[in-house]
Amino acid sequence: MTILNARNLSLEEVQRLFGFQEQYSDSFSHYLSLEPLPEAEQQELLQIRNDFRRYLTAGKVSEGQAKFLVVAPLLRLAGFYRYPIEILLEENIADIEVEDEDIKIKVRFDILAISKAKQTKPQIYFWVLLIESKNSQIDISAGLPQLLTYAYKNLDNQKSVWGLTTNGRSYQFVYLDQGDILIYYLLPELNFMERERSNQLLQVLKGICQI
Template identity: 80%
Template sequence: MTILNARNLSLEEVQRLFGFQEQYKDSFSPLLSLEPLLESEQYELLQIRDDFRRYLTTGKVSEGQVKFLVLAPLLRLAGFYRYPIEIRLEENIAEIEVEDEDVIIKGRMDILACSKAKHTIANAYFWVLLIESKNSQIDISTGFPQLLTYAYKGIDNQQSVWGLATNGRSYQFVYIEQGNSPIYHLMPLLNFMEPPRAVELLQVLKAICQM
């Protein structure tokens, strides 16, 4: 039996092991309905972006800083801290094990948002959003193998799940769904430093939270 760490897998290996098929979508609709932001939300969004920009100008922003400076306030603003959503972090998420024939893949996701009001077929909390974060100088595509590995475990019990890979500046949402060959849909890439895309980012997070 071969034991692998999800952090060390390439996207090619994940696609081969789990049979993932990649597709692109040029819009978040019809999967999500994006609603206009309140003026207060737009103001707070601007504050989050300006705080993060100040750190970017000094050089690399670490993965921990990305979580603290950007992800935490964005998730709060989008409603992820309110019932029935529960946020779980890496240190309090049980290690994920994915077994494929003679290979076991282990790892822990960075952030998991689940719903305590909705259950899967295995009577577990419904996974709403998986997040894999990197430092500001790492390409977000390096987070795809881990994100897809953990999502593959999640779609054992539910039809689909949303994923997000980010380095604080760039945000790549991925919609992962079951199938004979599971599919992951790459959604439009959003740059947090561009005002229209920052607004769209918060709209997407709010829509996922309210599903």
């Protein structure tokens, strides 16, 4: 049996192995209810941007720094730290065996948000959001193969799931839907350093949290 690491897979390989098809969607409102942000939350976003900008100006921001400086505060603002949501961090390594091929893929997630109030099967909780993060100098598309590979493992338990790849500055949301075929929809990329886009980013995260 061939053993692969999801980090080393290309997007083309992931599409072939799991049968994913890629499509684009130009609007978050097709999937989520986006509510206006209170002024206090907009001010918090401004502070997070200013703090992160200082690190970007100094040079490369590591994956860990991006998660600590931006992703974690955004998740807190969006409500992901409150019950019934629970955050899991890089503590689950899984093996995926590819049907009809003698291949096993090892995968590890960065951040997973689950709902403790909703089970899809006994002892399996509903996945709210799966996040794959990179350092500030890596294009966010580099995280897509890992994200899709891990999300694929859970599509037997629920029909759809949200994913997010980010390098702290740019954010690419992905909506995975299992119908007759597996489709992942790429939503518009959001630049956190732009005021309107950062506001929309928080709106989207809040919308996903309320699913």
